[in-house]
Amino acid sequence: MLYGTETCPYCIQARAYLRERAIPFIDRNVDSSDQGRRDFASLGKQAVPVILVGDRLLTGFNKKHLDAALDQVGYSDAR
Template sequence: MDKVTVYTSNTCPYCTMAKDYLNDRGVEFVEKNVQNDAEARSELLEKGYTGVPVIVVGDEEIVGFDKHKLDSALGK
């Protein structure tokens, strides 16, 4: 399975929904909190994004919590 990374912040309800969704489906992921981690914030800005969540599945980047795009990227 492709590596999954979720860029989040402390106050983002969609980030929480995305993490819960992945957990409910047994998908392992790495969380990078841009509010607490300057390196994660820099990574996200380098990708051209200023908002969260951004979910990276392999090479695919999904902006926001979009179940259909996420399921498609995960092959589910």
């Protein structure tokens, strides 16, 4: 699950990175979706992107951290 906006450059990079590696994800826009906004608010975070991978909550887009989280849930071959 990725919580982000359409204009955030880090959100755009995170989406592209996940798509390049054919990692399935749900994309929640916190600007235009009431459900996305509510779900994001319940996480208690202020900045986007927020990426949920398994039970890990990642704030921001960091390839190294995202790869480690993906490896942990079995996407190690995705790189």
